[in-house]
Amino acid sequence: MKIKDGFIYRQVAGQHVVIPVGENIADFNGIVNLNETAAFMWLKLQEGSSQEQLVAALQNEFDVDAQQALQDVAAFVQDLRELKAIADE
Amino acid sequence: MNSIVSSPERHPVSATFELTARCNFSCKMCFVRVDEQRISQLGQRELTAAEWISLARQAADMGTLNLLLTGGEPMLREDFEEIYEAISRMGFYLSLYTNASMITPRIRRLLTKYPPHQIGVTLYGASEQTYNRLCGVSGAFERVIQGIRFLHTLPSRLELRTTYVKDNVADMRAIRQLVAGIDERLPIINNFTISNAVRGGVADPISHRLSPRENVDMVFNNIKLALEELLLKEMRNPRTMPAEKRKLMVNENPPADGYLSIYGCGGGMSFYTITWNGRLIACQTMDEEGVDVLKESLSTAWDVYPLQVVHPEPAKACQTCLWQTECASCPALRKAETGSINGITPHHCKIAELFYNRKLTDQRRQGETHEKSL
Structure with missing residues (x-):
């Protein structure tokens, strides 16, 4: 999985935001606010990552058990799919 | 040497790029338009495409999120497409202001591929006659309507922007009907704070603005939207800003306890404008020289901007x-x-x-x- 072209991650006044540009605006004309864990996962997905790798990375970085990590990653990926922000490689 | 002694947090979140102050229209009430002759008199030059693109990158690095591209008429620049395409990929929440009369097929293709998030189109009348009388152009009205119809097909948030003066106030009802005919959900923003042109602008808005009573009648009688905005508006004055522990103090000048902000609004605190000739000022309507953004860098200009603001005694x-x-x-x-x-x-x-x-x-x-x- 990888973040599609045309979703730009920015840091603004200490916050993590994502702006869709180009054709993506037709699907979502707005600004996405990411909290710390979402930003962490987003940046991993910019490079490309599988769901399993994301779960492992989340557990590594944050104080969270496997069950929680699995749920959080699944929910996040679902959100991204709804935004049409993910391309499956 | 001047220095900032203390300051509330300032974040350059929103920017306006005044790509040009030239326009293909000559609207009588314009606060910003200059012509070639005035540009020459002022001894200034417009920025190049490369300079605008560099400033946009610097703005992004500095944490600017919202960016408005405006003028004058931005599409008047022959390098508009080059500037626009580069900036539209940088991840700003992008707005574009235009009079919609110069949307060529190439620009249509560009905006279709890279739509702005928001578009503001100025609509000054409901007929060729009004556009002729007020804006000094012929045949423009039809182009404007075609332009608006095209822009309406984009996924951008579209709004119409009007300014009512003597020469077009009679068109108000017709304008509302015209817009509703395109899409009844299209907002119409009405500006009625008209004053002299700023920063060398060549028009004479004050000669053409409505009298106070005409202005108020106009708003109450016909513009429900403007009335709702007015009822929600708070007075822009330092005293009504929320209290903060740190005040803005330059060189411990009076008042002794400093200011809550520079101008009592987000100007120079959370938003800024880059003028057509490369100066950082608080907002596009401010008649000030501001700070040169080309000499050093945009972020330096942002940092030192408060230093050159002079605060006279409040009235x-x-x-x-x-x-x-x-x-x-x-x-x-x-x-x-x-x-x-x-x-x-x-x-x-x-x-x-x-x-x-x-x-x-x-x-x-x-x-x-x-x-x-x-």
Whole structure:
């Protein structure tokens, strides 16, 4: 999985935001606010990552058990799919 | 040497890029338009595409999120497409202002591929005659309508923007019907704070603006949207900003406890404008020289901007004014009208007084009606 072209991650006044540009605006004309864990996962997905790798990375970085990590990653990926922000490689 | 002693947090979140102050229209009430002759007189030059693109990158690095591209008429620049395409990929929440009369097939393709998030189109009349009379152009109205129809097909948030003056106030109902005919959900933003042109602009808006009473009548009678915006508006004055521990103090100048912000708004605190000739100023309506952004860097210009702002004594009359809640004036408007950011503006004071009295009357009438129905 990888973040599609045309979703730009920015840091603004200490916050993590994502702006869709180009054709993506037709699907979502707005600004996405990411909290710390979402930003962490987003940046991993910019490079490309599988769901399993994301779960492992989340557990590594944050104080969270496997069950929680699995749920959080699944929910996040679902959100991204709804935004049409993910391309499956 | 001047230095900032203390300051509340400043974040350059929103920017306006005034790509040009030239325009293909010559609207009588324009506050910004310059022509080639005035540009020559001012001894200034427009920025190049490369400079705008570099400034956009610097703005992004600095944490600017919202970016408005405007003019004058931005599409008048032959390099508009080059500038626009580069900037549209940088991840700004992008807005574009245009009069919609110069949307070539190439620009259509560009905007289809890279739509802005928001578009503001100025609509000055409902006929060729009005556009001719007010904006000095022929055959433009049809192009404007075609332009608006095209822009409406994009996923961008579209709004129409009007300014009512003597030459077009009679078109108000027709304009509303015209817009509703395209899409009844399209918002119409009405600007009525008109003053002198700023920064060398060549038009003479004051000669063409409505009188205070005409202005107030216009708003109350026909523009429901503007009325809703007015009722929600708070007076722009340092005293009404929320209290913060750190005040802005430059070189420990008076007042001893500093200012809550530079101008009592987000100007120079959370938003800024880059002028057509490369100066960072608080907002596009502010008649000030600002800071050169090309000499060093944009972030340096942003950092030192507060240093060159001069705060004269606040106007005593404003402190005790009865109509404060209806006052639409701000430092930029007062500067344009009087030459001082704290100057008294009889025209705009009168508008505030009339709004205040009118609303009081309406409230009393509603009260009486309510009592009668009980």
